[in-house]
Amino acid sequence: MIDYAHALNEAQYTAVTIGDGPVLIIAGAGSGKTRTIVYRLAWLVEHGLEPDAMLLLTFTRKAAHEMLHRAGILLQQGLVGIQGGTFHSFAFSTLRRWKPAWLGERPFTLMDAADIVAAVKHCRDTLKLGKGDRSFPKTQSIVGLLSKSRNKELPLDELLRREAYHLLPHATALAQLQMAYADYRRDKGLLDYDDLLFELEALLRTNAAAMAAIRQRYKHVLVDEYQDTNLVQARIVRLLAGADEGQPGNVMVVGDEAQSIYAFRGANVRNILDFPSLFPGCAIIHLEENYRSTKAVLDVANCLLAHAAESFHKRLFTRQQGGAAVRLITAHSDMSQAQLVTQRIRELLDEYQPQEIAVLFRAGFHSYHVELALQQAGIPFRKYGGLRYSEAAHIKDVMAYVRLILNPLDLPAFARLAVQHSGIGPKTVERLYAAAQTGDAALKVFAKFPGFLDDMRFIDELRAKGCDPAATLDAVLERYRPRLEALYPEDWPRRQQGLDEIAHMASAYADLDFFVADLALETPEDDAPTAEEARITLSTVHSAKGLEWNAVLIIDLVEDRFPSRHALARPENFEEERRLMYVACTRARQRLELYVPSSLYNRAAQGNEHVCASPFVRELTSDIVEEWEEGPDGILFKRDDRSRASTREQGDCQLPEDEVDSEPLAPGGQGGTEERNEARAGLGYCRHRIFGRGKIVRQLPPDKVQVHFPGFGLKVILSEYLLLE
DNA sequence: TGTTGCTCCCTTTTT
């Protein structure tokens, strides 16, 4: 038997050994949340619950695997049968078992990000929406809006009113697109990420047999990162627990509202706050002691939360005293920042294993310079977040074959293959696709493109053979090889390696459709269990969620980057950036270093552009961070307290609130101003200091100017001297 | 009419 009382603190012990019924665990960063879930799984098994009667829903598949693995070790037995994974992967496997009724006999395919973009673009082109209109949003942003409207469950026009006021003139067109895109998926048997969740909910509500079978199977449901669930996910939890039928429900949810960082995709903090009222009689347990970080790290984290608009009534505490001081490092530029980071990592490598070091950043492309510098220094790294592995062109090509084998109606895949043959463009694709559906009339159109006809025959053969995933991938790779060499004469061997990796992964699957779905649902990074050399980690903060390292370096802590410039439009977005910064800092166990470049290289300006330090950094007082600065010779030196005060004044671009005279901007107004005059300025907005980019609309004598901030939907009068640059 | 090639512009976060 496991000695639970000895292994856990009091609160953790209560959580692990609590009886049936709903439980809410509020777990601060580093408070042993994973440990608690792992022991809970083990405890349930020790107390007679069959492993396959548990459902563990986590934020990434990796997290689920990790927890199941650790619970298995505790119990000294493999935990066969526990269903663990993301909401999306659980939805996929459930829907595969109980297909949505509207599909009839047709197969369905899960779309990946690229398919969704291609589909929406197709709809946009077909409807001829926004042709030649530069103010019409890009396909990518449209995809984001459509998904957001579903995730937040707001009608599109309402969403636009709230979050994209400037797009209101296009509301009708976008609504049209939304419908066309829905029809498109329905016609072709395609599901996007959001469909998975809504179809699962529909299934649980309407298919009594399926519901009964699922309820029969899962006696306990555990949900991790509950603060990042959206409305439909919360309803799914309710349905699974049977709460709608008045049952108490054996459901344990774990989360931390201070770490909610997915509001942008519809996550709703209300879910965790409202849990007690939705599940009456639920037990609430707080895990507050931090076991991860030193006091120096927690001081910084607590300082960030203390400045939050919403109070979290939360301070992390630790018994670990002191620790290395948190360093705040100012570099000349993003280039020299990369050099400093690389140099510092070299030093840290004397002290830590590579896998104990991470560099974190707000957006994927921010790490570009650091990647180069590390490469030159010969320091191996692995990057998470940003551009995905499966989004590489050659991988998409190969997967297009595979998808067509599964679902002949998959238009994005069909188009992808077709346009590779010369002479086939968008119009011909449509004719070919239509012909392919009707059968015999096909040959005439296809005859002009024998290469493509061959492709189709090849696909039909493979479909008829019904090969296993490994054999299918082998056949497709062999066929694709000549094209790969022709397309990428320089680096095809590297790409071939990636393809071989994909083929290897496929061999772990019995069913092709699960393989395709998994590729869309999660980046296959946790591969390489081989004796590969250890690497340091580069990661977006979002992808670093739930992970921890001994040494964490956060880079590009400047305005417009962290917080992201997109977060300036609304105060609540700004608050999410703050929580994101909090998440980033609390990943560190022993060492935390914050890097602030004073300038960023700007290609358009052909030079370095001065940038202000992130407002989050400016909040940190000199008693909790140790300040270092890059000297003219590129060597770091420690700054004394007095010099700090003056640099802070200089870096602070706050505008006194009484200087701001703002009026809401009429929708559609002020489109396409020719003024080349760009201004950066700060203006008081609510209680926050928010900075953005605006255009000078007109000069107002003697010393004021009117500036339009598209991001705010505002025109403001500013004193000229307050403008930077 | 449809395809291909060229240039300009912007670049969040994820299932």
Added chain:
DNA sequence: GGGAGCAACA
């Protein structure tokens, strides 16, 4: 580095 738009070519 990729998407969108525009102009030249088949």
